Amino acid sequence: MKKAIGLFLLTINILLMSCANANQIKKGDMLFKITFAQGFSNDTLSLCLNSCRIVYNRILSSDNTSDGITDLQISVFKKNDSFSAKIFQGKEISCQADIRETIKIEIVLNGSSQSFTIDTKQGAYLSIEKNGNDLSLRQTKEQVLYD
Numbered sequence: 001m002k003k004a005i006g007l008f009l010l011t012i013n014i015l016l017m018s019c020a021n022a023n024q025i026k027k028g029d030m031l032f033k034i035t036f037a038q039g040f041s042n043d044t045l046s047l048c049l050n051s052c053r054i055v056y057n058r059i060l061s062s063d064n065t066s067d068g069i070t071d072l073q074i075s076v077f078k079k080n081d082s083f084s085a086k087i088f089q090g091k092e093i094s095c096q097a098d099i100r101e102t103i104k105i106e107i108v109l110n111g112s113s114q115s116f117t118i119d120t121k122q123g124a125y126l127s128i129e130k131n132g133n134d135l136s137l138r139q140t141k142e143q144v145l146y147d
Contacts, residue, residue, distance in 0.1 A: 034074045040061055040070050052085075
């Protein structure tokens with residue numbers, strides 16, 4: 001009887017784990033990841049990818065963190081002909097916008113608009129930093145480590 005109960009519990013556990021994994025996005029489907037790094041101090045930021053709003057009026061600060069980066073990191077995943085953006089420790093946003101190798105990133109920072117166009121073949125890791133009122137984007141093929 002104990003073996004039957006143990007086998008039953010093991011079967012239920014395997015079923016639950018496979019259901020949880022079915023909804024997860026595979027790491028290989030990640031198109032790119034955006035990290036908002038240094039230079040932000042109580043700045044208000046909104047972000048669109050290919051005209052799809054991902055972040056709206058979020059306050060960013062990197063001054064008081066141990067690694068010098070903000071808490072805003074966005075991973076973008078391909079989903080059929082569209083994409084999904086997963087905000088670190090936050091929600092997932094699905095967009096029906098067309099996703100190609102070239103992506104337009106539109107940012108409004110403290111009321112001023114700036115845009116970048118990236119080619120995903122040039123690297124999947126994007127770091128956006130603030131210097132004065134200007135933003136700069138760095139794109140790499142390897143994930144950047146921050147101290």
